[in-house]
Amino acid sequence: MRRYQMYINGQYVDPASNRWMDSYNPYTGEVWAQIGEGNAEDADVAVKAAAAAFSEGPWSQLTHTERGALLHRMGDLIIRDARKLAETEVNDNGKLIAETEAMIRYTAQWYYYFGGLADKIQGATVPLDKKGYFNFTQYEPVGVVVAITAWNSPLLLAAWKIVAALAAGCTVVIKPSEHASASTLEFAKLFAEAGFPPGVVNVVTGFGADVGSALVEHPLVRKVSFTGSDATGRHINQQAAKHLKPVGLELGGKSPNIVFADANMEDAVKGALSGIFSAAGQTCIAGSRLLLQESIYEEFTEKLVAGAKAIRMGNPQEKDTQMGPIANRPQYEKVLSYIEVAKDDGAELLAGGVAATRPECGNGWFIEPTIFGKVTNTMRIAQEEVFGPILSVITFKDEDDAVRIANDSRFGLGAGVWTKDMGRAFRMANRIQAGTVWINTYRALSFMVPFGGYKDSGIGRENGMAQIYSYLETKNVWINTGAETKNLFVMR
Known part of the structure; x- marks a missing residue:
C-alpha cells in the first residue's frame, strides 16, 4: 500500500504525530493508500518554510522573468506526467480517467499563461495636482498564501489558486481535502524538478479542524484561497477576518x-x-x-x-x-x-x-x-x-x-x-x-476568463488576467522634486 508523506520545504516528511489517514478508492470501496495526518505543528513548519522562502531565500531574488520561466517548465512537466497524475487522482476520487487526464493536460495552460504574465506586472506614473512632486505606483506580492482545495478536482483547483500567486511572487502552502490528497502530493515533487527553491510550494495534509484552521489563523499567512462548501467557506472567512486577512472563496452552486x-x-x-x-x-x-x-x-x-x-x-x-x-x-x-x-x-x-x-x-x-x-x-x-x-x-x-x-x-x-x-x-x-x-452550451471553462460567483457562491474571481492582482499589494511612492514646505502643520 502506498504511503504519501507531506511535502514541506522541498522534502517529503512524515507527519509530526506519525498518524496516517486511510484513503479509499471509491470504485472498490477499499483502502488503497495512506496520507499523513498533519496537525498545527506541521502547519507551522510549512508556513515558516514558505515565509523564509518569500523573504530570505533565492525565490525573493529571482526576476519576474525567471519566475515565469519556472512556471513554463512546470507546464511541460505536467503534460509529461499527466497520465500518471490522472490515474492517482482517479484512485482517490473516482472521477473519470477520460476527463481527469484531459483536465490535467489542460491545467498546464494555467502555468503557461501566468508564466507569461509574471513579467507583465507594471506600475504607473501618476500625473498629480500638486507641483514639485513625482508619484508612481508599484505592485508587490502579498506574501504567504494558503490554498485549500476540494476533493472533486484537486490538481485543477490547485492551479486556479497557486499559479497566479507564484507568478505574483508569493509562496504557497496547499492543504488538499482529506478525501483526496494523493494526486497533490504526487504532483508536488515536480516543483523541485522544475527548479523551484525549497519552501516556495508546500503541501500539508490532514483534517480541516487540525490543519486548515492552523493555516488560516497563522500570523505569517497573508491570504487564504478556498474552494469547497459554503458552510466551510463562511467559517474560514470568519477565521481570516479576525486577522484582517483577505480571502478568495469559490463555494457552492445550485445552477x-x-x-x-x-x-x-x-x-x-x-x-x-x-x-x-x-x-x-x-x-x-x-x-x-x-x-x-x-x-x-x-x-x-x-x-x-x-x-x-x-x-x-x-x-x-x-x-x-x-x-x-x-x-x-x-x-x-x-x-x-x-x-x-x-x-x-x-x-x-x-x-x-x-x-x-x-x-x-x-x-x-x-x-x-x-x-x-x-x-x-x-x-x-x-x-x-x-x-x-x-x-x-x-x-x-x-x-x-x-x-x-x-x-x-x-x-x-x-x-x-x-x-x-x-x-x-x-x-x-x-x-x-x-x-x-x-x-447553448454548458461546463465550458478557460484559464483566460474569470470564474466565481454571486451571493453565497463566494468572494472574488479566479483565472483570467486580473487574478494576479489579487495576490499583489499596491504601493504608492511620493518623491519631492523641489516642492517647498511652507507650513509644517498643514497637509502637503
Missing part, C-alpha cells in the same frame, strides 16, 4: 439550466445530461436545476430520462465509462438521503433514485442517475446543494418567470440558457444573477 421552447432540443437534452451527470454531479457548477418551458416538459423529460438510463457506469479508469462513483462514503450517504428528502417533499421520481447495483459498479459508491419531475423551487432539493447525480426539473411560463425562478436561490455560481433567439439570450445573460452564464 439553473434554462431551456426555452425554441431551443434545439437535441442539443439542450445533451447539455442537461452533461450539466448534471458529468462527474456524477460532483461539480460546483452542476446544472442541478433544469428549468423547462411548460410547453416542452413532456417531450423533453421523455428524452432526458432515456438519455439518463443509457449512461454507462462502471470503472472510472476505463475510457468508455461515462459516470463513475461518488467520491467518498460520507458524500454517498448524503446524496442518498437527499433522494428521500425529495420524495418526502412530493417530487415525482422519473429516473434512478437508488444506489446502483449493476455488476460493472462492483462494490463502489455508485448512485443511479436520478431525475425528479414536478419540482417546485421551494423544495429543499431545489434550494440546497446536493453535489451528486440528482436533477430537479422545474417548469416556467416565460422569460420573466424563468428569471424569477433562476434568481430565487442563495447561490449564484453558474447558469445555462438554451434558445435560438439571440435577443433573448442577451436579455437572460444580463438578468441572471450568476458569475458565469453559458448560452
Whole structure:
C-alpha cells in the first residue's frame, strides 16, 4: 500500500504525530493508500518554510522573468506526467480517467499563461495636482498564501489558486481535502524538478479542524484561497477576518439550466445530461436545476430520462465509462438521503433514485442517475446543494418567470440558457444573477476568463488576467522634486 508523506520545504516528511489517514478508492470501496495526518505543528513548519522562502531565500531574488520561466517548465512537466497524475487522482476520487487526464493536460495552460504574465506586472506614473512632486505606483506580492482545495478536482483547483500567486511572487502552502490528497502530493515533487527553491510550494495534509484552521489563523499567512462548501467557506472567512486577512472563496452552486421552447432540443437534452451527470454531479457548477418551458416538459423529460438510463457506469479508469462513483462514503450517504428528502417533499421520481447495483459498479459508491419531475423551487432539493447525480426539473411560463425562478436561490455560481433567439439570450445573460452564464452550451471553462460567483457562491474571481492582482499589494511612492514646505502643520 502506498504511503504519501507531506511535502514541506522541498522534502517529503512524515507527519509530526506519525498518524496516517486511510484513503479509499471509491470504485472498490477499499483502502488503497495512506496520507499523513498533519496537525498545527506541521502547519507551522510549512508556513515558516514558505515565509523564509518569500523573504530570505533565492525565490525573493529571482526576476519576474525567471519566475515565469519556472512556471513554463512546470507546464511541460505536467503534460509529461499527466497520465500518471490522472490515474492517482482517479484512485482517490473516482472521477473519470477520460476527463481527469484531459483536465490535467489542460491545467498546464494555467502555468503557461501566468508564466507569461509574471513579467507583465507594471506600475504607473501618476500625473498629480500638486507641483514639485513625482508619484508612481508599484505592485508587490502579498506574501504567504494558503490554498485549500476540494476533493472533486484537486490538481485543477490547485492551479486556479497557486499559479497566479507564484507568478505574483508569493509562496504557497496547499492543504488538499482529506478525501483526496494523493494526486497533490504526487504532483508536488515536480516543483523541485522544475527548479523551484525549497519552501516556495508546500503541501500539508490532514483534517480541516487540525490543519486548515492552523493555516488560516497563522500570523505569517497573508491570504487564504478556498474552494469547497459554503458552510466551510463562511467559517474560514470568519477565521481570516479576525486577522484582517483577505480571502478568495469559490463555494457552492445550485445552477439553473434554462431551456426555452425554441431551443434545439437535441442539443439542450445533451447539455442537461452533461450539466448534471458529468462527474456524477460532483461539480460546483452542476446544472442541478433544469428549468423547462411548460410547453416542452413532456417531450423533453421523455428524452432526458432515456438519455439518463443509457449512461454507462462502471470503472472510472476505463475510457468508455461515462459516470463513475461518488467520491467518498460520507458524500454517498448524503446524496442518498437527499433522494428521500425529495420524495418526502412530493417530487415525482422519473429516473434512478437508488444506489446502483449493476455488476460493472462492483462494490463502489455508485448512485443511479436520478431525475425528479414536478419540482417546485421551494423544495429543499431545489434550494440546497446536493453535489451528486440528482436533477430537479422545474417548469416556467416565460422569460420573466424563468428569471424569477433562476434568481430565487442563495447561490449564484453558474447558469445555462438554451434558445435560438439571440435577443433573448442577451436579455437572460444580463438578468441572471450568476458569475458565469453559458448560452447553448454548458461546463465550458478557460484559464483566460474569470470564474466565481454571486451571493453565497463566494468572494472574488479566479483565472483570467486580473487574478494576479489579487495576490499583489499596491504601493504608492511620493518623491519631492523641489516642492517647498511652507507650513509644517498643514497637509502637503
